[in-house]
Amino acid sequence: MKKEVRWGMVIDLRRCVGCHACQVACKAEHEVPLGVWRIWVKVVQKGTYPEMATLNLPWDCPYCERPEESRYPRMQTLFLPWLCNQCERPICNTVCPVKAAYKREDGIVLIDPHRCIGCNYCRAACPYNVRYANPITGMLEKCDFCAHRVDVGLSPACVEACPTNAMTFGNLKDPSSKISQLLSKEKVQVLKQMMATFPQVYYIGLDMDVADPLKGWEGGILPKRLKELLR
């Protein structure tokens, strides 16, 4: 009997220390050119800054009287490894005009390099911004869970490189695998659930401020509005 396989990944953000080892390992494994990335660790700092204490707030701010309290313990740095989510319903497959993007039976979304015409439509449609055009070959590429390593029984390069074992890779359909146990006992989240792509990369301890691309964005109007409102 053929064993059913659906590869997935769980990233425990409580363990992530932001060392970027996954990013470097991926670059080395896939020879990713300069300027583009298959996986990267988004780093966001949030908290009450010392500058905030000097503002004249219209209400009584507990931190204004004691500005020293607005420093270390009241802020934190958040890390988020961002990679292809190997969606169950991938929009990149749907819109590819030559069927170069396809999903394998084990759930890994791949791109056929012999068929891709480089029209960039999948890149425009992907809600996770994980696809890039290889500047050397002109082909569209993205994270493929290291399909060549998975096929011979190894785990992806980023998972191997992670020093704190924050990343867990495994078969979601096997109830005894470590990933299934993590999913059943921990509180997990996915990125951009409202896009109805059903991502198969799960995060434990995901913070809304690091998951939301608009939070802290310099060009945004909404963050500025909120800041003005808070003043």
Place this chain on the structure above:
Amino acid sequence: MEIQILYNVFHHEAVSILIAIYFHIVGLHAGCSIVSITATLLGKTEYKPVAKIGAIFVIILFSISPIFLLADLFQPLRFWYLFLHFNPTSPLSWGTFFLCTYPTFTGIYIYFLFKNNVKWSKIFGVISLPFAISVHGYTGFVLGFAKARVLWNTAVMPSYFLCSAMISGMAFMLVVAIVRYYFTYKEKPQEEREKDLHIIDLLAKWMAGFMILNIFYVFSELTVMYYHTEDAYETVELVRLGKFSFLYIWVDNIFGNVVPSIIIIFRKTRKSLLLLLIAAILASIGVFVMRYVMVFGGQYVPLS
């Protein structure tokens, strides 16, 4: 509380300026051919010059438009894969089909039009009209199916694109008709001059109608976005007040739609050919700016 991004990766824009130019040119020739076919189907002899002007520009504009598509591909020599592997869920595949069938039927239509064969030009006009609509209509679906970008992923997008295609096609034909009148009116008798002026008047009126429809689409798109998700709120503020506000609100909508339609609506200003020429040029610029803002404004909001 303050939030600061210390490290993030932004992959550069997926859809380039070439695609914005392609959208504009394909809109121009689709608009021209819809006007030309409509003029033929109405069957009045005085509309014949309009049909012929439109047909000539369809040939010229269609022959340059696919170059932009090919130049945008990263693997241009693999373009023929589009014919081999048809994906029914991808609007780009539909586009490949329409870009092949449309010139075939429109070519036959133009042949019979210039042979003065009224019956067959009408038959092939009827056949090629849906293809002329869909050859531009599919570009609206191309943007509409990219679900990552809120500015594109709206139901109004295909009809909005078609409407602006009609405006650009009519504006282009209006410019050509006015220039033609300016160079030829001295040699013509009074009757033919009045016929030419009547055609210019009719084109301008229809253009104003489509402009008012366009303003309605812009209004519904922007207002509905205010009641949508956070991304939509951010995007609509971007095009209304942010980086693209001058181009979108002023150049496209005020000077590209409102001012020309006011010029055309009032009888006194409509009689002035110079003002009509300015209105048509403003409308053309406005439509191109609309394509530019749609392509780049949609991709401006970060996804990661």
